[in-house]
Amino acid sequence: MYIFKNYILYLFEPFMEHDDHTDEEIHQILTLKKVAVIGMSKNPSKAAHYVPKYLIDNGFDIIPVNPTTNKILDKTCYDSISEIDEEIEIIDIFRPSEQVLQFVKEAIQKKPKVIWLQEGIHNFEAEELARKEGIMVVFNRCMLAEHKRLY
Numbered sequence: 001m002y003i004f005k006n007y008i009l010y011l012f013e014p015f016m017e018h019d020d021h022t023d024e025e026i027h028q029i030l031t032l033k034k035v036a037v038i039g040m041s042k043n044p045s046k047a048a049h050y051v052p053k054y055l056i057d058n059g060f061d062i063i064p065v066n067p068t069t070n071k072i073l074d075k076t077c078y079d080s081i082s083e084i085d086e087e088i089e090i091i092d093i094f095r096p097s098e099q100v101l102q103f104v105k106e107a108i109q110k111k112p113k114v115i116w117l118q119e120g121i122h123n124f125e126a127e128e129l130a131r132k133e134g135i136m137v138v139f140n141r142c143m144l145a146e147h148k149r150l151y
Contacts, residue, residue: 027150032089039094040064048094051144090114101126
């Protein structure tokens with residue numbers, strides 16, 4: 001069922017709703033450099049690996065969050081957001097839409113400025129919860145694509 005659901009999401013992704021941030025707003029968000037990446041992958045062929053790698057190569061300070069490993073791209077990997085002791089400006093999420101709410105609830109405790117849901121990820125309940133806490137939400141957009149497009 002999971003594979004079928006992902007295939008359906010893949011087919012309809014071009015028709016998915018996008019947030020309404022302007023290019024100027026996205027540009028401003030991308031000036032924030034401290035980014036925790038939930039679901040960062042060890043696998044170089046996955047977007048959850050090469051997007052954060054691109055961000056590192058372009059001056060972002062990436063903090064991997066993945067409970068299945070200790071290091072990714074020579075950076076210490078955390079099991080959860082709550083384990084991170086430093087300030088986080090953006091929390092970038094690479095998890096399926098139906099899992100986003102649990103991560104947003106935890107992320108709110110860190111008080112980031114932005115929660116960014118990567119391309120194909122959209123969870124209205126989680127997004128509204130974050131907005132009520134004063135956190136900007138970007139959804140169904142890729143940080144790599146937006147950075148390349150605007151810089």
